[in-house]
Amino acid sequence: MTNLPKGVASSNAGVIAKRLGTVSGDRILDVATGKGTFIDTLMKTLKDYDSFVGIDYCPSATSREEMESAKKRFEGMPVRFFEMNAETLKFEDGSFDTVCISHSLHHLANIDMVLTEMKRVLRTCGNFILQEAYCDGDQTEAQKSERLQHEWGARIDSLLGITHNKTFTKQRIMNIVNSLELRELEVYDSTHSVDCLFCERKHECEDPKNQATYHDSIKEIDDAFREIENYPNLEIRNHLKDEGERIKETIAKSGAASASFLLIIGKT
């Protein structure tokens, strides 16, 4: 890919895309799929695939709407979505050739149960792909302000009864990955997602203070304000609102950029 902005070009996004381009996904399960973003990524990058299944337990009205809109977006393609808890997957043993989970480990109430289920439904010698942002290491001021916003949002989700932990450290992610005992483990560390390679805004995003990113972040904070509007404890609500306003100021000053992440590929 030519004419990439410096940030994307110097990240491992291209290396990851090249590696995914060697993988035949065949029958793929995307666990905790949300709006199916990772299915999109894999469709663009994998060498080939047969079909996708995306599952999510859809804990809120918004997440149910997101799954419905994903169903429409992938209409006519070999992609199916199901509302399902990943702790008890309703699939036969070994029924997928590839299982993946993206940016969701820290959303899980019981990580061990989910990973055990993912391994159960993966065939012998199948591909396990895991992607997760981390909170430590060398991150820019823009990445740090996005982290602040994320941890604030995670607290709001938790208040509303939705599991959402703080972003994990790299070591914590690696401990989880090591517990999977995968073979041929490969770990890629990147500041930019593979999606950045295809993004129409990639040149604009080179400046973390660009208007589009700023407005997206402010909208996310305002959406979260609306989510806690009816939270009964006024003191907590006002405290979170004040903090949200301060995070808006930090984003205006430092910009916002996605956290660095690990992408891990292994085989069972």
Ligand SMILES: C[S@@+](CC[C@H](N)C(=O)[O-])C[C@H]1O[C@@H](n2cnc3c(N)ncnc32)[C@H](O)[C@@H]1O
């Ligand atoms: C950050 S979002 C999805 C991210 C998406 N995979 C991506 O890469 O953009 C995390 C998702 O985990 C889902 N989730 C959390 N616990 C789950 C569980 N036990 N079973 C299924 N989905 C779960 C949430 O509903 C949420 O949609």
